[in-house]
Amino acid sequence: MEFSFTPEQLMFRDQVIKFASKEIAPRCSEHDLRGEFDFDSFRKLGEFGILGLHFPEQWGGSGADVVTTVMSGEALGEAGVDGGLTLAYGAHTFLCADTILSHGTTEQKQRYLPKLASGQWIGCMGLTEPGAGSDVASISTRAERKGDYYVLNGTKMFITNGPIADVAVVYAKTEKDLKRAGISAFIVEKGTPGFRAGKNLIKMGVRTSHTSELIFEDCKIPVENRLGREGDGWLMALQTVEWDRSALLAPFIGGMTYVLKKCIRYARERYQFGRPIAEFQAIKHKLAEIKIFIEAARSLCYRIAWCKDQGRPLNHLEAAMAKLFVGDWSLRPANDAMMLHGGYGYCHEYEVERYFRDSRLAPIGGGTSDIQKRIIQKLL
Amino acid sequence: MNFDLGDKEKQIREKLHHLLEADLPGILENLASNDSDKSRKAMLSAFEKIASSGYADLVFGKEETAVASMAVREELAFICPALYLSLESGNGLLINLLSSYGNEQQKQEILPALKSCKGIGSVALVEEHGNIEDNPFESSLTEEGNHLTLSGKKNMVINAAIADWLAVVAMMNSQPALGIVSPDTKGLTIGSKILTLGLEPSLFYEVGARGVELLSNNIMGPFEGEAFISQLRMWEDEIFVGASLGIMRRAYEAARTHAKSHNCGGKPIVAYQEVGFKLAEMLTLVHTAQLLAYRAAWMLDTGDKERGVLLHCAKVFCAEAAESVASNAVQILGGNGYIRGNKVEQAYRDAKFIQIAGTSTERARVKIGDSLLEMC
Numbered sequence: 001m002e003f004s005f006t007p008e009q010l011m012f013r014d015q016v017i018k019f020a021s022k023e024i025a026p027r028c029s030e031h032d033l034r035g036e037f038d039f040d041s042f043r044k045l046g047e048f049g050i051l052g053l054h055f056p057e058q059w060g061g062s063g064a065d066v067v068t069t070v071m072s073g074e075a076l077g078e079a080g081v082d083g084g085l086t087l088a089y090g091a092h093t094f095l096c097a098d099t100i101l102s103h104g105t106t107e108q109k110q111r112y113l114p115k116l117a118s119g120q121w122i123g124c125m126g127l128t129e130p131g132a133g134s135d136v137a138s139i140s141t142r143a144e145r146k147g148d149y150y151v152l153n154g155t156k157m158f159i160t161n162g163p164i165a166d167v168a169v170v171y172a173k174t175e176k177d178l179k180r181a182g183i184s185a186f187i188v189e190k191g192t193p194g195f196r197a198g199k200n201l202i203k204m205g206v207r208t209s210h211t212s213e214l215i216f217e218d219c220k221i222p223v224e225n226r227l228g229r230e231g232d233g234w235l236m237a238l239q240t241v242e243w244d245r246s247a248l249l250a251p252f253i254g255g256m257t258y259v260l261k262k263c264i265r266y267a268r269e270r271y272q273f274g275r276p277i278a279e280f281q282a283i284k285h286k287l288a289e290i291k292i293f294i295e296a297a298r299s300l301c302y303r304i305a306w307c308k309d310q311g312r313p314l315n316h317l318e319a320a321m322a323k324l325f326v327g328d329w330s331l332r333p334a335n336d337a338m339m340l341h342g343g344y345g346y347c348h349e350y351e352v353e354r355y356f357r358d359s360r361l362a363p364i365g366g367g368t369s370d371i372q373k374r375i376i377q378k379l380l
Numbered sequence: 381m382n383f384d385l386g387d388k389e390k391q392i393r394e395k396l397h398h399l400l401e402a403d404l405p406g407i408l409e410n411l412a413s414n415d416s417d418k419s420r421k422a423m424l425s426a427f428e429k430i431a432s433s434g435y436a437d438l439v440f441g442k443e444e445t446a447v448a449s450m451a452v453r454e455e456l457a458f459i460c461p462a463l464y465l466s467l468e469s470g471n472g473l474l475i476n477l478l479s480s481y482g483n484e485q486q487k488q489e490i491l492p493a494l495k496s497c498k499g500i501g502s503v504a505l506v507e508e509h510g511n512i513e514d515n516p517f518e519s520s521l522t523e524e525g526n527h528l529t530l531s532g533k534k535n536m537v538i539n540a541a542i543a544d545w546l547a548v549v550a551m552m553n554s555q556p557a558l559g560i561v562s563p564d565t566k567g568l569t570i571g572s573k574i575l576t577l578g579l580e581p582s583l584f585y586e587v588g589a590r591g592v593e594l595l596s597n598n599i600m601g602p603f604e605g606e607a608f609i610s611q612l613r614m615w616e617d618e619i620f621v622g623a624s625l626g627i628m629r630r631a632y633e634a635a636r637t638h639a640k641s642h643n644c645g646g647k648p649i650v651a652y653q654e655v656g657f658k659l660a661e662m663l664t665l666v667h668t669a670q671l672l673a674y675r676a677a678w679m680l681d682t683g684d685k686e687r688g689v690l691l692h693c694a695k696v697f698c699a700e701a702a703e704s705v706a707s708n709a710v711q712i713l714g715g716n717g718y719i720r721g722n723k724v725e726q727a728y729r730d731a732k733f734i735q736i737a738g739t740s741t742e743r744a745r746v747k748i749g750d751s752l753l754e755m756c
Contacts, residue, residue, distance in 0.1 A: 001447045002382050003678045067381060264756045281742075284749025291748055292693045299671035303383045321664040328661075376663060377656030380636055 003299070009068050013075045019048055020079035028082040028208065032354050035200075035207040037164055038085060042092075045085075046119020050076070051093050055101055059109055060117030070250045070305040074298075077254025080351070083358030084208030086251035087365075091160035091209075092116065094243035096123030099169045100187065103228040103236055108187060112167055124165035126156035126188075126214045127237055134371040136171075136237060137179035141216060143172035143186060148223050150174070150186065152194070152216040162212035163197045166190045170214065171237055174230045183233035187225045194219030205357030238314070244366045245319040246304040249326045252362055253297045256330065259337045259355045260290045266341055266350075277340075286336040293333040297326050317379045324372035327363030334359040383671075388438065389448045393455040395433035400459055403429070408460070412581035414573065419583070420500065420542035426463055427471075427497035430456065439468075440475050440495040446677040450622055454670070457626020461730045462579045464626060467497070468619040470539035474501035474547050476615045477558060481600040481608075486560065490545055502543035502563075504587050505612065508533035519550035519589065521557050521599065528552070528599060530559045530567075530592040540585035541570045547600075548589060549612075556608055557601030559594045567592035578729030614688065616738035617695045618680065621673045624698035624734045628669060628705040631727035632662045635709035638716070649712070658708045665701040672697055689751045692744040699741055702731040 005013070024041045031038045045051050054069045055061025064072075076086050097116040100108055115121040132138040141154025152172055156162075168188045175182035188195055198213030228236060264287060267278035277283045300322040307315060337352045338345035345352045363369040400407075403425075410422030430436065435456065439449045457464040471494045478491055493499030507518055519532020532550055540546060540563060547558045563570055571586035601608065636659055639650035649655045676694035679687040709724035710717040717724045735741045 001385055001451070001674055001678065002681075003675050004381060004682070260752070261756055264752055268753065278749075278753050281746055281749075284753075285742075285745045286749075287752050288693075288696065288745035288748035291689065291752060292697050295675070295690060295693045296668050296672045296697055299675050300668060302381070303671060306381050306383050317663075318667065320660075321667050324660065324664050325668050370657070373657040373660035374653070376660035377650070377653070380640070380650060380656065380659055380663070 003302075005067070005071065009071055012068060013071050016048070016050065016072045016075035017079045020076050020081050024076075024085070025080035028080065028085065029348065029351060029354065031208045032082055032084065033348060035202065037088065037208055037210050039164075041081075041085060042088065042122065043119040045089060046117065051089065051119050052097065052113065052117025053093075055097070055113055055117055059101065059113035061113075066246065066305040066308040067302060070246045070301060073247050073250035074254035074257075074301075077251035078257045079254075080258045081251065081255075082206075082208055082354060083252065083255060083361065084206040086255075087206050087248070087361070088122075088161050088209040090243075090248040090251070091125060092123045092165075094247050095125035095160075095240050096165075096167065096169045098243060099125070099185065099227065099236055099240065102239060103185070103232070104187075105224075107224070108227070112187065116167070121166035122161055122164050124159050124161035124168045124214075125240070126159050126162075126168050126170040128156060128158050130155060130157045130213075134367050136183070136234065139171060139173060139183065141170070141172040142176060143174050143184060143221070145174065145223075149220045150223065150226065152186065152188070152219040152221055154216050156214035156216075158201070158211055159197075159214050160209050160211055162214050163200050163210045165197070168214060169227065170216070171233045172216075178231070180234035181231045183237070184230045185227040185233040185236050186221050187227060188216075188219065188221055192219055192221065205354070205360050207357075241316070241319050242304060242308050242314050245322045246301045246308070248366065249297070249301050249322065249362075252326060252330070252359065253294060253301060255355055255358070256290060256294050256297075256333065259334075259352055260287065260294065262350070262352060263287060263290065263337050263340050266344075270342075283340060286340045289336050290333040293329055297322075297330070300325055316375060320372040320375040320379075323367060324369050324376070327369045327372070330359050330362050385451050386444075386448060388434070388444065389451040392434045392438060392452045396430065396435060396452070396455050396459055399429040399433050400426070400463075404460060407463075408581055411462070411583065416541040419581075423466060423500060423539075423542055423583075424498070427467060427500070430463075430467060431497035436495060436497050440472065442479075446618070446680040447674050450618075450625075450674055450677040453619070453622030454625040454629070454673075457623045458629050459626070461623055461627050461630070461727075462581060462583070464623060465579060465619070466539055466583050468622070469503065469616070470543060471495075471497065471499075471501040472619060473503045473612075473615055474545065477503065477547055477600065477612070480611070481558070481603070483597060483600075485597055486600070490560070493544065499544040500539055500542055502537060502539040502546045504534035504537040504540065504546060504548040506534060506536045508535050508586075510535055517549060517551045517556060519548065521550045521552035521559050521594070523552075526595075528559065528594045528596065530561065530589045530594055532589050534587040534589075536574065536584050537587045538585075539583055540587050541573075542583065546587070548587070552599070552602040555602035555604060557599055557603065559592075560598045560600070561589075561592060561594060565592055577732055578726065579733055580726070610688075613739050614680075614691060617691050617744075618677070620734050620738045621676065621691070621694045621698050624702040624731070625666075625670055625673055627727050627730050627734065628662075628666050628698070628702040631702075631706040631709035631724050631731075632659070632666050634723040634727075635659060635662065635712040638713050655712055658712060662705045662708050665705050669694075669698045669701045686751075686755075689748055689755075692739060692748045692751075695739060696741045696744045696748070699731070699734040702734055703728070706731045
């Protein structure tokens, strides 16, 4: 057992931190305050090569392994990129583009992947519905085959990048009486008649990512836009879980490192009772709590990434544990970071309140902590 | 990067079960005896079995990495936390001290028996007042003519009455040093077993030294600065991290077994979310603690500049996770878990020691904070 990164991985990590610290992080607070998606930064992520990092070169990527990909996500967080932008990147790259990469035809890959890798197009995934979250088999969006078309009807909910996406991977029932086996996946482009996004939902955190409904009303999708075979949708959605439990969690862990550095700086500079608050044991304990969380969470994510690199089948148990840990156990250190800053921590300028709000999504998005416990319970 | 355990440590883990489990009840019964000869015999019998698994060669022979050592330590602590601590806090710690600071004569005379588990070691560190962090040691080694005199009182000394060699930490010329003595040395008194909250059969003793005469070749040190104590604490913490992993897994597995076999309302209680979700949290802690502990050990192997911080992170997390997992295990077993002798109530009591022992969780947090403030 050994936990080393290669020199190339470490060098790339440093490059990502340097790039994102200079080009992206300084813009995050302003966009968060306004609740606006930062299109320029998103495209810069594409230009730098992050959006399609693990894609083969022929599709606009660099062919990076999963560990490197996860590491670049962690580096974005460590550079101070907000949770909204990294969530948008995660939904775009792993939930949308990777599904096309893994299951698409050559024509589909040619049409979509280069544009998604460069950031020219933005992608999203439509799975959750108003009445079906983690109970995926209960989705009610229908895709009825009519000759060379499928006709989609239904509504998707809480779709990250929904209002700004150029292309969506959408899951719908092709066999309404079947549960999982009745689910199929489709590629739907913006502007397709019968397809529209709802208005941007105002959220507590990750405010720079835009979230909305996706509404399908007799939306005609050509058969060639189906991903894989009919009934394969469930497995496709399941395959995103590995990314969800590694690459999507990694920026969040990196963000905690960013916050820890801010806390250390503040603790040194803030004087009370004639000395820096860093000298008080209670402050050191808070710094320790944050550090312990970071180190514990990192190994969980990288283990999933490493297993994926080894070509091992998804370990649902470990994936659920990683999500549960990062979600539930992050709340205390996120709170500690804000408390350490006192009144300043409650103000936007110091960024920790943004991190506190962003972190609140961790035990909710991608399957709540209770859902993770339910998965683990079944696998005990 | 490689997250898999090696074949060698997997084999040793299996062998430990095979060699120890059948005889363990008898060994523990004899260890619990107030007759120290009987306890010593039982301990040596257990040590022999552990050594024949390959454990001693791997951990004490330094044939493998700290990560590999952590893997087999976890398993021994899983099988019997008390036995594990006697071996590691006694022999293991003394082996590390002698290997790093001992003279050739000490190494030749003592190390082979300790490493092969044919002898029993003991390290007397904690003072009578129980604190070694901020208070200087009150025990002393004083030069008197051609010998040194050891005086002082030590607390919580594991194996003291059954050991072949006892290493006592004391101040010599205002710096910490170690005096190596035999338990039957004139002037050395070893009290009866200390009754403890957990880790039965307890092998903790008080040790008193009054005018104990030692020759200079029985001394290690004195050591300048804080490096010696800091290194000693790191070795201890590594041992206690291994103990936490074993204790929490022991509690978790007992709780899971119970939850799957104990029925209520016509179905096993694991099917109820109030039980199943607890087990989910427990397993998450076990898995996370393992990964953190192994990574901390790996950093010790690589000499990473953050190795001290990571070890403290692992100590805090694993020790607290062990108590949390054990507490939930008691809850899941209900009344059965509250009965003395049950694995989970034992684990609950054992786990508390790990938070206190070595670098306490409070001190470890302060040290993590200090390191972060220095490094960043």
